Amino acid sequence: MKIISLLAGIGISFCFWMACAEPFSQGENLYMVSCASCHMEDGSGLGGVIPDLRERDIWQFGSEDLPCLIRWGSVIRVTDSLPKYPTVMPPHPSLTEVEIANILNFLQDRWGDPSRFYTPEDILRQLERCSVAMDAR
Amino acid sequence: MVEMICLRGRAAVVLGVCLLLSCQQPPRCPGNLPVLGEKEMRGEDTLYHTVPDFEFINQDSMPVNAATFSGKAYVVDFFFISCPTICPKVMQQMLRVYQHFQEEPGIMFLSHTIDVRHDTIPRLKAYSEGLGVSSSKWHFVTGEESEIYGIADDYFSVAVKDNSAPGGFDHSGRLILVDSQRRIRSFCDGTDSESVDQFIRDIDCLLHEDH
Numbered sequence: 001m002k003i004i005s006l007l008a009g010i011g012i013s014f015c016f017w018m019a020c021a022e023p024f025s026q027g028e029n030l031y032m033v034s035c036a037s038c039h040m041e042d043g044s045g046l047g048g049v050i051p052d053l054r055e056r057d058i059w060q061f062g063s064e065d066l067p068c069l070i071r072w073g074s075v076i077r078v079t080d081s082l083p084k085y086p087t088v089m090p091p092h093p094s095l096t097e098v099e100i101a102n103i104l105n106f107l108q109d110r111w112g113d114p115s116r117f118y119t120p121e122d123i124l125r126q127l128e129r130c131s132v133a134m135d136a137r
Numbered sequence: 138m139v140e141m142i143c144l145r146g147r148a149a150v151v152l153g154v155c156l157l158l159s160c161q162q163p164p165r166c167p168g169n170l171p172v173l174g175e176k177e178m179r180g181e182d183t184l185y186h187t188v189p190d191f192e193f194i195n196q197d198s199m200p201v202n203a204a205t206f207s208g209k210a211y212v213v214d215f216f217f218i219s220c221p222t223i224c225p226k227v228m229q230q231m232l233r234v235y236q237h238f239q240e241e242p243g244i245m246f247l248s249h250t251i252d253v254r255h256d257t258i259p260r261l262k263a264y265s266e267g268l269g270v271s272s273s274k275w276h277f278v279t280g281e282e283s284e285i286y287g288i289a290d291d292y293f294s295v296a297v298k299d300n301s302a303p304g305g306f307d308h309s310g311r312l313i314l315v316d317s318q319r320r321i322r323s324f325c326d327g328t329d330s331e332s333v334d335q336f337i338r339d340i341d342c343l344l345h346e347d348h
Contacts, residue, residue: 038225046225047232048267086263090221 027106030099034092043111049087059112067100067123068130076130097123166342170314173321187319191288193249193278196262201247201276203319210343211245213313214327215289217252218264227310227327232268234312235275237337243344246275249289253279292321314340 032041039045043053051058058066068076073091074083095103101118108117174186193201214231216224231248238244250256256264261277268275279285292313310327314336322343325336 037222040226040229044229046229047269049228049264050225086260086267087218090219 024102024106024109026099027102027104030095030103031106034095035103038089043107049085051085053107054111056112059108059116065126065130066104067097067118067126070095070100070103071127072130072134076134097127100127166345169346170322170339170343173324185320188315188321189288189291191280191284193276193280193285194258195272195276195278196258196265197272198258201278205276206245206247206315206317208317209243209245210314210316210322210340211247212340213247213249213292213315214311215249215251215285217250218256218260219252223310223328227312228268230327230330230333231312232270233330234333234337234340235270238340239274241344244340246270248275248277249285250277250279251285251289253282253285312336314343316343 038050039053045052065076069089070092074088075091077083097120101120101123104123105117108114172185176186177184188203190203195201212231212234214227216228228248231246235246250261256279258279261279265272265275265277292315293309293311311324312327312333313321314323316322323336323339325332325339327333
């Protein structure tokens with residue numbers, strides 16, 4: 001009897017451990033497929049050519065435009081000055097708002113502020129705002 | 138007793154000298170690196186395949202040709218700035234190799250764009266500055282498209298003679314090592330960091346070969 005409960009205990013904690021280890025597994029998978037070729041699997045980017053996503057500033061200040069940046073790519077960043085990077089981020093038109101939320105939450109959790117997360121509704125709202133802006137151009 | 142201490146002391150000195158020597162010695166190199174590509178016997182001499190002449194232009198609008206690398210080995214790759222697939226990864230590895238040999242005067246770097254229409258000289262300049270590398274050691278070049286594709290075929294067909302799919306080099310992330318006599322001596326898969334580790338050891342060996 002004791003052994004059975006011990007085993008069950010181990011089993012349950014194993015399941016918890018698995019679940020806790022990768023709480024953002026869809027986001028992580030999508031990141032590895034769509035983003036890691038440029039930003040690298042560890043988020044380190046490429047020198048001053050492709051941004052390092054581990055920099056905390058991105059997550060603290062700019063995150064309002066991130067859904068739009070992912071959907072539309074660098075063109076969304078209207079800059080008066082010279083662009084900061086010599087390469088551009090491509091658009092990702094096929095990612096849905098749920099997928100964008102999952103990717104951003106994975107990134108938030110890993111390198112940003114884990115207490116902040118996006119719901120698909122947040123993403124949708126922000127995307128609507130920037131498609132209006134894009135249409136107006 | 139005194140003898141024992143002496144003996145131990147001597148052993149320590151011997152050990153220390155050995156360690157010191159082994160630090161200065163080149164990495165374990167089982168003989169010289171092979172020369173890749175077709176060979177031709179002419180009398181007593183073996184003629185090896187060499188990289189043909191080329192004429193490109195770099196990020197500082199300076200001409201780059203075989204004379205630029207005279208007396209030095211160099212590492213070659215092909216890329217384009219807007220490449221969303223393997224290029225950033227390959228560049229990251231190329232940068233790692235560059236940083237490893239930054240202080241080593243015997244080796245230089247040559248990256249060719251395969252998108253000559255978009256990758257203009259100012260863009261190549263911005264790219265190399267973004268990477269923070271010195272333009273006297275690492276040339277980012279553009280030129281006649283046909284010449285770039287031609288020389289790519291040359292580097293790769295020699296490096297991977299037995300590869301059944303030599304075409305489509307733009308999908309290959311290879312780094313290629315050329316010696317000071319323009320012979321191809323090693324290559325690796327720039328998307329695989331372990332393959333690049335071995336490549337770095339090969340460069341070390343090449344730099345320690347006596348000619």
